[in-house]
Amino acid sequence: MTRKQFRKATFTLMLAALSLNAVAIVPSDDKKSKDISNPYYGKTYSVMGDSIGTDNEGDTPLFTITAKDVGKPMTTWVTWYDYNNSREDEPSGTTKTIGGVTITEDMVGTQQTFTPDRSDIGKTLGTPRFAYNGMAGVGITPWWKLLGEALGMALDASATWNGNSYCSHEDDYVRKIGYGWHPLQIARLANRDAEGNRIAPDYVFLCRGTNDATHTPFAKITSFGEGNDEIPEDDIINGTDYGFKEALAKTIASIQTAYPEAKIVLCTLTPFRRLGDKTFPMNNTYHTMQEYNKAIKDIAEYMGCSVIDFSKCWTFYNCVSGGYVNPGDFTHPTQKGHEVMCSQALKDLL
Secondary structure: OOHHHHHHHHHHHHHHHHOOOOOOOOOOHHHOOOOOOOOOOOOEEEEEEOHHHOOOOOOOOOEEOOHHHOOOOEEEEOOHHHHOOOOOOOOOOOOOEEOOEEOOHHHOOOEEEEOOOHHHOOOEEOOOOOOOOOOOOOOOOOHHHHHHHHHOOEEEEEOOOOOOEOOOOOOOOOOOOOEOOOHHHHHOOOEEOOOOOEEOOOEEEEEOOHHHHHOOOOOEOOOOOOOOOOOOOOOEEOOOEEEHHHHHHHHHHHHHHHOOOOEEEEEOOOOOOHHHOOOOOOEOOOOEHHHHHHHHHHHHHHHOOEEEOHHHOOOOOOOOOOOOEOOOOOOOEOHHHHHHHHHHHHHHHO
């Protein structure tokens, strides 16, 4: 058996083990498939998700100012977390100054241009966001890190934190930047090279929607995308409601515009029992989890994206008894849950 055949056979056996709902196996460097059967090897990826995929490390800053940035104008969006990196019930009231511009609360939601000087070296544009994966005090390695390691991919950036959603529904916890099509969210998907230039990831994984289904006002599912609909400027429908398909399509379009070479992969929702609902299927008075997942698949087809179907990872009935999600909230995956999600991602991608 040649070395190439051995590697391919090893990778095939690994996928067979994963298909039995075994925990995800992260192959060592000498066992990663480096031939055509794994087109992801050596590529870069970024991820945009919610607390389902946080790892208690928080979100990455937009970027850290280096000596090479001194004197170069930088335009960025100011967010609540640039001004106050804390939860809303724990206001710090702090401000920071970059390039002579002091960030204040009334700047939130606006664009500002900074021209760093030498005293700004080491400061960040965009502060890390508080992250919570529903498993307080427990270190979690999320599915996307396991996936990157298994496929031999390098992480560019994570725009993943609790409270994120596709829609811009008026939830104070989201604070203007939790919806996927906000310019800051898109900017945070890129990294910088050794010269300080922004570089785009090869792949972007989008794993959101739980908060759209469980945060009031709930995101509505319309018939958008079933005809030749034009992607709207925002996700507001009927003046007051928020369109899930519209927001998802706008998120994808914004990423495609910013990073035209990046391939986008959507993820469906994992089964959960949030909202205290003990019946099947989950229903928020408007839509079921299955309807949100169908909407994700519909928009993926409409926008030409791939899909990882996390709805297959476990069921509504065994999500807790099987040890896949936190029994305290019936929603956030345990480490075992993330490993099964990685397994499903490998099966869908390869």
